[in-house]
Amino acid sequence: MKSKILAEFFGTAFLLMIVVGSGIMGENLSGGNTAIALLANSLATGAGLFVLIQNLGPISGANFNPVVSLIEAMWGRLDRRTLFLYWIAQFSGAIIGVWLTHAMFHQEILQLSVKSRMGSHLWISELIATFGLICTIALSGRKHVEFAPMSIAAYIVSAYWFTSSTSFANPAVTLARAFTNTFCGINIGGIVPFVVAQFVGALLAFSILKKLKC
Numbered sequence: 257m258k259s260k261i262l263a264e265f266f267g268t269a270f271l272l273m274i275v276v277g278s279g280i281m282g283e284n285l286s287g288g289n290t291a292i293a294l295l296a297n298s299l300a301t302g303a304g305l306f307v308l309i310q311n312l313g314p315i316s317g318a319n320f321n322p323v324v325s326l327i328e329a330m331w332g333r334l335d336r337r338t339l340f341l342y343w344i345a346q347f348s349g350a351i352i353g354v355w356l357t358h359a360m361f362h363q364e365i366l367q368l369s370v371k372s373r374m375g376s377h378l379w380i381s382e383l384i385a386t387f388g389l390i391c392t393i394a395l396s397g398r399k400h401v402e403f404a405p406m407s408i409a410a411y412i413v414s415a416y417w418f419t420s421s422t423s424f425a426n427p428a429v430t431l432a433r434a435f436t437n438t439f440c441g442i443n444i445g446g447i448v449p450f451v452v453a454q455f456v457g458a459l460l461a462f463s464i465l466k467k468l469k470c
Contacts, residue, residue: 257338263316265345267308271320272353272432273360274304279439280361293439294416302413309405318405321426322346323458327390330462343428350432358436369434369441373421378446379453381421386457388415389425394465427451 275297282296309318317333319325325342328334334342358365392411397404415423424430424442430451434444442450 257341260316260338261341261345263312264319264342265349267312267316267318268320268346268349268428269353269356270308271301271305272350272429273357275301275429276354276357276433276436276438276440277360278304280357280363283439294422297439298413298416298422301416302409305412306405306409309408313405316342320346320428321389322428323386323426323454324390324393326455327394327458327462346428347431350428351435354432354436363438367435367437367441369437369443371437371441371443373442373446373450378421379449381419382424382450382453383457383460385415385419385421385423385425386454387461389423390458390461391465394461421450424450425454425457427454430454 278300279293279297282293282300286292286296308320312318317328319328319342322343325334325339325346329336329339355365358367388411389408392408393404396407412423412425415425424433427450430442430447433440433442434447
């Protein structure tokens with residue numbers, strides 16, 4: 257059990273270092289071109305996520321995401337105690353990952369984002385992004401499980417671009433990104449509607465997948 261919790265903690269911490277760090281680097285090097293910064297951010301996130309899932313998946317399942325863990329519990333693959341321990345590891349790992357990123361880039365460790373991400377279009381975007389993520393996780397490895405890490409990583413890269421919210425799709429990531437006033441930040445006032453939309457999207461995906469007997 258301890259190895260699973262540590263895998264979720266370190267995996268989520270590294271995921272946030274990848275997301276926030278590549279956002280900072282992309283913004284620093286893009287000369288003000290937001291498209292180039294987002295491209296760098298999305299490619300780094302996809303590549304890093306593939307590595308994390310490939311390496312830590314055999315240990316903990318490589319959830320790194322509270323809604324993924326919830327759906328795993330609803331499928332009967334995690335018991336309630338493990339679910340809560342995963343959540344603790346994911347949320348704490350995400351925040352520590354952000355702080356370590358600030359340290360790497362010689363920034364103030366403690367920050368609060370001022371970037372507003374409010375609006376019903378963004379909440380719909382998060383619902384769709386999370387719905388797609390859960391479906392991808394559930395369906396990608398049915399015949400060839402070895403392709404699941406690549407499928408999930410590729411989905412996240414594409415979702416950066418086809419969703420208006422740039423696909424947070426993860427409550428731990430959403431909360432942690434409120435603590436960085438950088439390219440990837442989100443004002444703390446935007447957290448609750450994002451997280452609600454993410455849970456709704458995940459539960460909707462679970463409901464449809466269950467009806468499809470997936």
